[in-house]
Amino acid sequence: MASGLLRVPVILGRRTLVTSVPRLSGVTTTGDEVPVVGIQVPVTEEENSKWLLENNPPAPAKKGRNAHLREKLYTVIGNRDIVGPGVSGFAEYIEAEEFPFPAVRFMEPYPEIMPLLEKEKGDWKNLSIDEKKTLYRYSYRQTLKEEYTPEGLGKRLLIGTLFGLSCTMIYTQITIDYIFPWDPRAARTRQADWQGVHLGKLIAQNTSYTPGDPYWDYDKGEWRK
């Protein structure tokens, strides 16, 4: 057995690793042993684990329900109580209509609420309205009514749509008025007499499924009597 070995803990993150550091102080060796200068042969994993457990014992489990889970999930949920399976068994706080009871309470225990929690174990008729509200807010973030209130997304969409539409209309009118107005010579093609002759042409040419004028006789060129 090699004596004089000093094990120095090296902290990496949340775990401690142990390495061995040689210390030479009046070590005498027989003919069999070879004097070793420098780093010793490292110990095995088993010896290292055993030493770790002796010198770094785990924190004692807290009393109460789900103490083992609380120990395991401390980094996820902190000191919050686990009160149910939740959604698929994960310890998360989820507010959803389909899954009304979250797995953990919303708040961590704080000193002011401890007497209320003791009072809650008794008859609930002794609790006042404000105390009930405080206990509710301790377990839940929102009431059902707050959860179901709409966020007004439809209003935002309508605002954006109307804004874009109005910008387009303003831009179009500015373009027509100042930048590239419609050809004024084409105005005569939009008059009623021009359109009437045009409609007669379309019907005579068999160009389109035109309704025509039911009171105009296109064959004779006169109003029907």
Added chain:
Amino acid sequence: MSQWGGTYYQMTFTSASSMSKLLYESIMNINCFVMTIVVCSMTMAIWSGMLVGHCRKWLKYELLEAIWTAVPALLIWWISSMSFFVLYTNAEHKEPTYFYSVITGHQWYWTYQYALVNEKKEFFGFEHDSYGLLLDEPSSSDDETVLSKGDMYLMDVDLPFVIPQGMPGELLVASDDVIHSWSVPALGITVDAVPGRLNRSPILAKTVGVAYGHCRELCGVNHHAMPIVVEIVTPKTYMKFMEQDS
């Protein structure tokens, strides 16, 4: 029934355009059917209530997933079958070919060349240009370059393209300068006019009438002002037209 400002398919003069129209209507039917189902399902999934609230709580439903994978695949197969049929039918050349016409695109007008074979098996034909009518006031009473009453601006031309009704023919489309595209939706024809290349398209107009079209490939400043007018006439009228001008 057409209305002013409507956005419909135009009246069809050939089987190509009528089959395209039917294909569109079939696909639109299927589209409306699918949209109805999708919108109803989405509404049921989002809005909870006594009768439909359970849709929000489904976590897995393999049968439904299989249905909404297989049914769209079948619909797409059906649509593709119809469109392939229309595509290959429209590209068929109907024999025999009675007339040929060469259409040449320029900036910014069209040239039409007609060719027929007479009894002696000799080609005879002629050509003419087709310009869009202008908006100016007529300089004289018989000015044919400007709009007269009832004409459509950017749609009517001075000399339309004439083809016979009921006689299978072939259009050969080319270009003199840049790429144009000879397109008449009522005939179901859109052929690119590429310089250095001759593109063919079969044509068989079934009814008499007048069809309008436009250039469909950006070709310069007046790309909007090179319209196409096709007059479909009876074969007798077509022969008189050819003999008169050749």
